[in-house]
Amino acid sequence: MLYGICNLSIVPLRAKEFDTSEMISQVLFGEHFTIIEKQKNWSKIKLTFDDYEGFIDNKQYVEISEACYHQISDHKQFYSGEILDFITNTKDELTTIPLGSNLPLYNNQKLEINSETFLYEGNVLSEKKPKTDILQIAFTYLNSPFLWGGKTPFGIDCSGFTQMVYKLCGYTLFRDAKQQATQGEVLSFIEESEPGDLAFFDDEEGIISHVGIVLNDYNIIHVHGKVRIDTLDHSGIFNADIQKHTHKLRVIKKMI
Structure with missing residues (x-):
């Protein structure tokens, strides 16, 4: 080897x-x-x-x-x-x-x-951080441009973003959104979610293709063109800039 x-x-x-x-x-x-x-x-x-x-x-x-x-x-x-x-x-x-x-x-x-x-x-x-610190690390990446396969503030994709934020807080996530969706504990309702939980979204074929980090007050930070903050509801992600839903919610999971 x-x-x-x-x-x-x-x-x-x-x-x-x-x-x-x-x-x-x-x-x-x-x-x-x-x-x-x-x-x-x-x-x-x-x-x-x-x-x-x-x-x-x-x-x-x-x-x-x-x-x-x-x-x-x-x-x-x-x-x-x-x-x-x-x-x-x-x-x-x-x-x-x-x-x-x-x-x-x-x-x-x-x-x-x-x-x-x-x-x-x-x-x-170097240390494992409390769940509340996840948001502080996530905000560091705000406005980073979307880049397929990216993992840095100079270009990042949705699952690269969640993986890197959790990594910097001392936790290991898989690389792709559909892989990350196999981790953690399923929450039955959006009301059960806490800041730092992960929300997953599927495409028209039902395949999980997007992930973001839940924030306070039914908001979410995720990568869509750039790392941005949008509204999260029972249907999915609502983008106020274009006044429509951009992603369909599949499941919310508690990782820590």
Whole structure:
């Protein structure tokens, strides 16, 4: 078994092994993974955080040893808490990192990849946070543009948004909305929901295709063109800008 880690800021994870293939997700700095299959130019990988699989360009990651992989996995997880920041190596070279990047083997402002040490002086998130903090983290992404497969404030999709918000609060969600809908506890009525719960929405075929985070006073924060706040009712999401419902409610689930 081979192992790898992302040593660049934001790397596309693609459905197939070529540059024009659909970007199904992104691999952020410091995320480590197993390498399922290594080809000449591409590798099929499985991310350790959520078991998500896809193809990554061989030039956009570095291999790590099995011992290093397990050391990172067993170490307490730390994440960058700034919308955009940077790390420096021993040569004072900068690498930008977005919100939610992993900080492998972080200790006293230092992190390590393959025995190379980096310095990070920004805000660090590491502890499980109370449910009330989910909204504060979610608001950090307000007005971020929609990007299919995106996971950062510079472009994000609906399930990438919910996954990253929960990740920064210390909780693990699957990557896609239909996968996230298999987690948590079903609530019978919208009135039972609390801020921080997840609302799921289905398409015309009944397939769950959208997710958002429940707010106070029957509002929801979700990604529709951008990260925005709309009204949530028994029918779904009502967009006041266009005066119509945009998503049909399927279920609300309590994750924590």
